[in-house]
């Protein structure tokens with residue numbers, strides 16, 4: 001079979017997930033344009049790809065139009081950590097909504113296939129467990145998380161309206177908590193916070209009593225799901241949940257990370273943020289049926305790899321300071 005090299009645009013390509021996706025796509029032989037405004041992403045994340053003739057970086061903000069020729073678009077541009085997306089909530093909504101309009105306009109003009117990185121946050125603080133794609137969610141439209149949740153919900157609406165009205169070839173995936181190497185150490189999300197705190201011997205900040213649950217997916221598994229979804233037939237639009245259905249209380253995550261890092265850190269309790277979902281876990285039956293996809297990396301194995309990454313990158317930073 002002849003290999004079909006594609007020109008693939010990855011928005012948010014210098015972020016945590018985006019950089020892994022760029023790496024995977026270059027590895028598959030595609031020509032990749034990594035678009036990013038470096039709000040939360042870094043050039044370091046894609047440093048390993050610079051110099052590869054099938055890879056280029058474009059500094060651009062998705063809230064502005066972009067005219068280029070592409071075959072596929074993965075739209076990942078958007079801060080994902082609650083700390084980051086609440087820092088400039090108006091920009092977060094603009095990124096989701098105007099970014100979706102611009103990238104859908106680009107897809108419409110170029111007849112490119114476009115995949116939207118949506119989120120489990122479209123389910124808000126869910127009242128149905130585990131969450132299936134037909135659950136409509138429980139989002140507070142006025143709270144501090146709304147800029148992200150409602151922005152992503154509106155982006156989904158735009159995707160399905162461009163599909164129905166303009167026949168744009170769309171794919172929508174709802175990503176649940178994903179972790180792994182290249183999360184930013186000051187990202188504010190739970191896995192990076194706990195690992196960095198444990199490695200530094202600092203207190204582990206558990207919000208609330210730690211009984212709230214999440215289900216954590218290792219980055220390599222998630223990237224396989226994104227690439228698999230992009231390859232589905234045109235009538236497979238989604239939305240499709242992607243995540244690991246192994247649900248645990250956040251307190252248990254803290255205890256595991258202390259054990260795996262052999263840390264002397266103590267758990268301290270901090271107030272639960274407003275609208276923090278109490279329970280979240282994906283039903284991945286649809287992804288399994290449509291993509292033959294399921295996560296393969298168990299939590300401890302994924303945490304080990306992530307801990308190794310932070311150990312190395314924090315060590316490098318310390319030696320850079322003392323050099």
Ligand code: NAD
Pocket residue numbers: 011012013014015016017018035036037038039040041042060061062063075076077078079080081084095099117118119120174175176177178179
């Ligand atoms: P991240 O913050 O590491 O990456 C986001 C990237 O988008 C960054 O490189 C940032 O600089 C860039 N960006 C932000 N605003 C932009 C703009 N206006 N124009 C251009 N670039 C912009 O986060 P991530 O975890 O890699 O998340 C990537 C995507 O996946 C996001 O859309 C997020 O909503 C979605 N997602 C992630 C998770 C997760 O657990 N990691 C869960 C659900 C959804």
Ligand code: UDP
Pocket residue numbers: 064065066067068101102103104105106107108109110
């Ligand atoms: N757009 C873009 N690149 C393109 C085509 C469109 O960035 O190649 C943007 C442009 O800002 C436009 C938006 O996408 O306003 C939506 O495009 P569409 O064709 O749906 O609507 P228009 O506003 O052009 O009528």
Ligand code: UDP
Pocket residue numbers: 081082177188189190191193194205206207208212214250272273276277
């Ligand atoms: N959390 C915590 N301590 C931290 C960071 C987060 O206990 O230092 C909790 C947070 O309150 C939430 C869960 O961990 O219940 C996951 O938070 P994260 O910000 O990673 O993502 P979310 O799933 O809330 O978007």
